Amino acid sequence: MTASLPRQAAPPDEPSGPVEDRRHKIRRRAITLLIIVLLIGVPAGYLVISADQSRQSGKDKEAKYSATGLTEGWPSKVQRRLYEVPIPHPSNQVAYYETNNWKTSRLYAQFQTTNAGLDAFLQEMGVARTDLKKGDVTIGARDRKVTGWKFSGPGSRGGDYFGLVHRQKNPKPTQDVVVNTYNATYPMVYVVSRAVP
8 A cells, every 4th residue: 555645735836726707706896885985984974973973962052051140931849849930820921041060059030920820920920910029129239230121211111110029048049039110910020930959
């Protein structure tokens, strides 16, 4: 019996298979390039789009939370309960704005209501209409600047202003209230409620 010798590899100068023609080589390279573009380009494009959407979302949130002045609509129930601003039903022209810092949190609110609604609002706060003082604008210049409220002359367009400060012991909030009676049937109410965390 004769032992078989191991097969030797072909010399390097001899081709190992059929020679690749030019068209096939270009096609293979194009497919390789397409695969590389798909593997790198698609995820990179997705990241760019995602980053842009995230940046736009951040800008929207920044605009929302850094806005100054009032926002049309009702404060949340939590805000109304926390700041003890019981806006009555029915009310219209309702707007609010909340600010927070390490010293004081404030809720600014305005609404127009009926005389019965004004009485209910004051009663729920723990005060009465008789506590309102004619001509007493209790909301200070700083708070008026934040909201854009202007209390000049004897009431806006001829009405009278009435105001009160409802002080409470911490942690309960203190409320500054101004009522404009230009429309005797539907008084306009402005409130600044301050809470110390």
